[in-house]
Amino acid sequence: MIYLSLLALIAGAAIATQTSMNAQLGVMLKNPLLATSVAFVSSIFFTLCGVLLVNREIPSVEVIRSVPVYLWFAGGAFSAFGLGCFYYLIPKMGIGAMLSAALTGQLLLAIVAGHFGWFDLPVKPITVAKVAGVVALISGIILINRG
Numbered sequence: 001m002i003y004l005s006l007l008a009l010i011a012g013a014a015i016a017t018q019t020s021m022n023a024q025l026g027v028m029l030k031n032p033l034l035a036t037s038v039a040f041v042s043s044i045f046f047t048l049c050g051v052l053l054v055n056r057e058i059p060s061v062e063v064i065r066s067v068p069v070y071l072w073f074a075g076g077a078f079s080a081f082g083l084g085c086f087y088y089l090i091p092k093m094g095i096g097a098m099l100s101a102a103l104t105g106q107l108l109l110a111i112v113a114g115h116f117g118w119f120d121l122p123v124k125p126i127t128v129a130k131v132a133g134v135v136a137l138i139s140g141i142i143l144i145n146r147g
Helices: 002-029 032-054 061-066 069-093 095-116 128-146
Strands: none
Touching (some): 002 032, 002 095, 069 095, 095 128
């Protein structure tokens, strides 16, 4: 479990790094949407390299056809919107304020989605401890934004 937590920590640092760099690209290009497009094109390149290096099995035509149509596009649409907002907002808000607000949004949705089992997630009821954690996080955001 420590390995997975460390990997998650590194992934979080990678996201903070890429959003900062792509926000800078958006400022330099004077176009955060173009920066978002560039990020996705380069992401396609790197993920396809990963697929070729790691995956030995390609899904069958039957498996591909069984995937609901919305799953082919919805994640990309949310990703484009979310990352586009990051690249637009980081130069205006700062990386700390933006990432802390984004993390709060992610955790709020995660708690509600887990409570109701949305997206085929295991049901994890909302608890007092989870609510206290969200309150603590929002308090932290207020401190970050005032500091």
